[in-house]
Amino acid sequence: MDAIVKKRIKQVIKGDQDAFGEIVELYKNSIYQLCFRMLGNRHEAEDIAQEAFIRAYVNIKSFNQDLKFSTWLFRIATNLCIDRMRKKKPDHYLDAEVAGTDGLTMYSQIPSNTPLPETELESLELQETVQKEILKLPDKYRSAIVLKYMEELSLNEISEILDLPLGTVKTRIHRGREALRQQLRYV
Amino acid sequence: MCPEQIIELMHEYLDEEITPEHERTLREHLQSCKDCEALFNELKKTIAFVKSVSYMQAPDDFTANVLARLPKEKKKIWMQRWVKNHPMLAAASLFFILMMGSLFSTWNEDREFSVTKQKNLVVQNNTVIVPKGETVKGDVIVRNGKLKIEGEVQGDVTVINGEKYLASAGHVTGQIDEVNEVFDWIWYHIKKTTHDVVQIFEEQPETK
Numbered sequence: 001m002d003a004i005v006k007k008r009i010k011q012v013i014k015g016d017q018d019a020f021g022e023i024v025e026l027y028k029n030s031i032y033q034l035c036f037r038m039l040g041n042r043h044e045a046e047d048i049a050q051e052a053f054i055r056a057y058v059n060i061k062s063f064n065q066d067l068k069f070s071t072w073l074f075r076i077a078t079n080l081c082i083d084r085m086r087k088k089k090p091d092h093y094l095d096a097e098v099a100g101t102d103g104l105t106m107y108s109q110i111p112s113n114t115p116l117p118e119t120e121l122e123s124l125e126l127q128e129t130v131q132k133e134i135l136k137l138p139d140k141y142r143s144a145i146v147l148k149y150m151e152e153l154s155l156n157e158i159s160e161i162l163d164l165p166l167g168t169v170k171t172r173i174h175r176g177r178e179a180l181r182q183q184l185r186y187v
Numbered sequence: 188m189c190p191e192q193i194i195e196l197m198h199e200y201l202d203e204e205i206t207p208e209h210e211r212t213l214r215e216h217l218q219s220c221k222d223c224e225a226l227f228n229e230l231k232k233t234i235a236f237v238k239s240v241s242y243m244q245a246p247d248d249f250t251a252n253v254l255a256r257l258p259k260e261k262k263k264i265w266m267q268r269w270v271k272n273h274p275m276l277a278a279a280s281l282f283f284i285l286m287m288g289s290l291f292s293t294w295n296e297d298r299e300f301s302v303t304k305q306k307n308l309v310v311q312n313n314t315v316i317v318p319k320g321e322t323v324k325g326d327v328i329v330r331n332g333k334l335k336i337e338g339e340v341q342g343d344v345t346v347i348n349g350e351k352y353l354a355s356a357g358h359v360t361g362q363i364d365e366v367n368e369v370f371d372w373i374w375y376h377i378k379k380t381t382h383d384v385v386q387i388f389e390e391q392p393e394t395k
Contacts, residue, residue, distance in 0.1 A: 015264040017257055024250045032245035046246060053253045130240045149237040155202065174198045181226075181233045 001026075005069050012060050024053050027070065030151055031077050037146040038081035040135040048084055052077035067160075074151070074161045078143050085139050126187065133183040141176035148173055189223045190216075197227050201234065290373050300332045307338070313349075319356060326361065347372065 005026070011019035031052055036045035055076050056063075063072050134142060147158045159169045196213040199205040205213070217224045246252075270277040300313045307321040313332035317323050321338040330347045336357035343361035344351065351365060366375045 015260060016268070017254055017260045017264075018268065020257070021250055021254050024253050028245040028249050028253075029243065032249065033243040036243055046249065046252075049245065050249070050253050050256060054256055057257055126236065127240050130236050134237070145237065149234060150240065152238075170198070170202060173202070177198070177201065177230060177233060180237065181229045184233045184236055185229045187236065 002068075006065065009060065009063070009065060009069060012057065020053075020057055023056075023069075027073055028053075030070075031073065034074065034077055034146060034151060035081055037131070037134055037150055038078070038139075038142060039084060040131060044084065048080050049077065052080050055080070068157075071157055071160050074147070074153075074157075075163070078147070078161055082139055082143065129187060130184070133180055136183070137176055137179055141172050141179060144169055144172040145176040145180070189220070189226055193220075193223055194226070197223075197230060201230060287373075290376055293376075299330070301330045302332065303328045317357065319354075345375070347375070 005023065008019040008023050012023065028049070032045055032049045035049045035052070036042060039045050039048065052073065056073055063069065134145065137145060143162060144158060147153050147161060148155070153161070155166060155169055155173075158173075159166045162169060164172075193213065193216050196205065196209050196216075199209060200213060217227060302308065302310060302315050303326065305323050305325055305327065307318065307323050308327070309316040309318055315327075315329050315332060315334045317327075317334075317336045317338045317340055319337040323338065323340045324342065326342040326345070327334070327340055328345045328347070329349055329351075332349045334344065334346050334349065334351040335354065336344070336352065336359060337354040338356075339358040339360070341360045343364070344359050345364040345366065347366045349365075351363070353359070353363070364375065366372050
């Protein structure tokens with residue numbers, strides 16, 4: 001796969017947008033998931049994930065081809081997410097939490113047509129709980145936890161993506177794990 | 188409270204970076220300490236929960252939306268891809284463009300008076316005269332000038348971008364052509380090329 005990606009990147013550098021489309025196809029799910037886990041909102045996640053790919057395209061000439069492309073792409077996306085989290089304004093998206101309710105989103109205000117089977121409902125609840133707890137983590141722990149357990153990247157890759165020493169990454173993951181444990185222990 | 192160094196070993200274990208020696212210490216401690224065992228299980232459960240959160244898929248039109256937001260592609264690349272996908276068509280159109288180009292340029296550059304060199308042809312200013320009673324052998328081509336035929340031409344006569352007068356006594360054994368418009372000119376060229384090619388093939392057996 002790395003060889004294909006390298007070849008496509010050479011084509012993209014020449015300006016071939018079809019080749020870039022193939023790169024987007026390869027990484028769109030992981031980048032979208034990263035953004036959603038970091039931001040907790042589908043609209044924002046899609047917007048930021050698209051932005052990450054566009055930045056990668058525009059700056060492709062500054063990408064060092066000896067390095068792993070996915071690391072570089074994850075770095076762009078993570079930085080964009082952290083920027084967005086810092087200047088987050090009050091929003092009115094459907095999956096934003098409704099004020100005064102505990103974790104209810106606008107989606108839950110829309111009546112659903114099909115009743116969910118109980119097991120699916122339970123797993124959905126678990127997913128929502130986990131997502132909610134991840135969103136409560138301070139952003140430096142959140143990015144490390146999402147990259148480690150949702151994107152399943154190695155500690156070395158995470159250290160490259162976050163541009164931090166390995167030891168710092170480990171500390172953040174340890175603290176993130178501990179914070180999540182305290183929230184999720186009774187689930 | 189669990190001892191700090193045991194919690195550290197738990198994290199080493201969860202990072203999959205624990206040495207066999209440390210792992211033995213951890214396991215021995217967990218068997219003797221219920222608190223630490225509970226904490227360790229909670230940590231493992233937490234990780235399992237976080238990992239279990241289903242894999243997410245980007246919206247269907249994600250790639251199309253990204254591509255639509257990219258800055259405009261360079262013309263060159265678009266051409267290259269088109270050529271790659273339609274090689275025959277590309278070759279044909281390239282040939283056509285070059286041919287048209289060369290024809291137009293010869294038409295445009297070729298504004299000077301010229302005439303085929305033949306015995307008995309008289310040239311006055313830009314007028315070529317086939318004098319009365321004389322016979323010109325071979326094809327006569329006049330460019331950008333007039334042609335007066337008072338005698339006889341044994342061959343074809345072509346006047347490009349000019350005029351011809353055929354006197355009542357004048358006589359041409361071959362065809363008479365007048366070329367004045369670009370398209371006539373192109374048609375003339377195509378006919379000439381075909382004629383030349385045919386002649387080459389016809390001549391070959393004779394040379395043997």
